[in-house]
C-alpha cells in the first residue's frame with residue numbers, strides 16, 4: 567500500500583510531492599486545471615469531477631484560499647488495491663492517523679464510489695471509521711469521537727472497482743462557502759459554479775458584466791471579487807488548520823501575500839437587475855457581506871424591457887427553470903421574450919444563459935454559438951452562448967421576412 571509519509575505533529579513542511587485532489591462541479595474540470603496552472607501548479611491531471619495535482623503545503627493553502635472553482639482540496643494519505651471490505655479495513659488501520667490529527671478531534675468519514683463491487687457503502691464507511699479508531703486506540707489508548715454534523719476532521723475514501731484511495735480533507739466546509747453571510751434568494755447558484763461560468767464565458771475584469779436576472783447576486787459578487795483581487799477564502803477557516811501537520815507560520819505568510827493590495831486596477835463595470843424586489847434585497851445584502859456592494863450597480867427591472875446599462879460586454883444570466891422555480895407554461899411564454907430583448911437591445915454583447923432546461927432555450931429564437939454541458943449538483947445543465955451582432959436589428963428590419971437569428975453563425979468553438 568502507498569501511504570503518505572508519516573509526519574510528527576511539529577514537522578514544519580511537507581514534501582513538495584504530496585498528492586492532492588480537488589473536486590469541482592462536473593464540466594468545470596478544464597477551468598479548474600487552468601486556474602491551478604495560474605497558481606503555478608505543474609501538470610494538473612484532469613479526471614471527471616476534479617483535478618489531481620502534486621504540490622507542497624504552500625500549494626495546498628494557496629489553492630484553498632484562492633481557488634474559485636474547486637469544491638475542496640483533499641490530501642491523499644493512502645491508496646490500496648482491494649477485493650473485500652476487510653482489505654479496506656486493513657489498509658485504513660495501517661495508516662498513521664495519530665500523526666495527522668489529535669485524538670480529541672471530532673471525525674466524519676465520507677465514502678464515494680464508482681463501479682465498486684462492495685454491497686454497502688454505509689458498511690464500508692463504518693469499517694473505515696473503526697479502522698481509524700482502532701489505530702488510535704493502539705497508539706494512545708483512546709479513540710476520536712464521530713460528529714457527522716460539525717466534524718473537525720473529514721476523512722474521505724474513494725473506491726473504484728479495485729482501488730481504494732484515502733484522503734484527509736484540507737478544506738473543511740466546501741470551498742464554495744466563501745465565508746460571507748449569505749441571503750438565499752430563489753434557486754441561488756453555488757459560488758464556484760458561478761465563477762466557473764464566468765471563466766467559460768471568457769469574461770475579463772476590464773469588460774462590462776450585466777446579470778439581468780441577478781437573484782442573490784452570485785455572478786456579480788464573484789465578478790467583483792475577481793476584479794478587485796479579493797481572495798475568495800480570505801474570510802473563512804479551513805480544515806487544514808485542524809490537522810497536526812498545520813504550519814501556522816506558512817499559512818500566515820500565504821494569507822499575507824493574498825492580502826497585499828493589488829496594483830491599481832480599473833474600476834469594474836458591473837450591473838445587475840431583477841424583476842423581484844426581494845431578490846434584489848438579497849443581492850444587496852450578499853454584495854455588502856462580500857465587501858463589494860459599492861462596485862455593483864443594482865436596479866429593479868424586467869429583463870424583457872430593460873435597456874442595456876452600459877457599453878457592450880458580457881451578459882450572463884441564470885433564468886428560472888421548471889425544476890426549481892416557475893411554472894413551465896409561464897416559462898414557455900418568457901423565453902421568446904428574452905430572445906427578443908437580446909436581439910433588440912443587446913447588439914454587440916456576448917450573452918450566456920445557464921439553464922437545466924434543454925427544451926426552453928429552443929424557444930428563445932436564437933442560435934447558440936456554443937453549448938457547454940455543466941452539472942449543478944446532480945442536475946445536468948447547459949451554458950448557452952449567444953453572440954449578438956451589432957447592426958443585426960437594422961438588417962432584420964430591412965428584411966423583415968428573413969428568419970435572421972440576430973446572432974453570428976459559424977462561431978462554434
Ligand SMILES: C[S@@+](CC[C@H](N)C(=O)[O-])C[C@H]1O[C@@H](n2cnc3c(N)ncnc32)[C@H](O)[C@@H]1O
Pocket residue numbers: 751752753754755756778779780781782783784785839840841842845867868869870883884885886887
Ligand atoms: C434562478 S434565479 C437566479 C439566481 C441567481 N443566479 C443567484 O445565484 O442567486 C432566477 C431569477 O430570475 C428572476 N426573474 C424571473 N423573471 C424575470 C424577468 N422577467 N426579469 C428579470 N428577472 C426575472 C427571478 O426573480 C429570480 O431571482
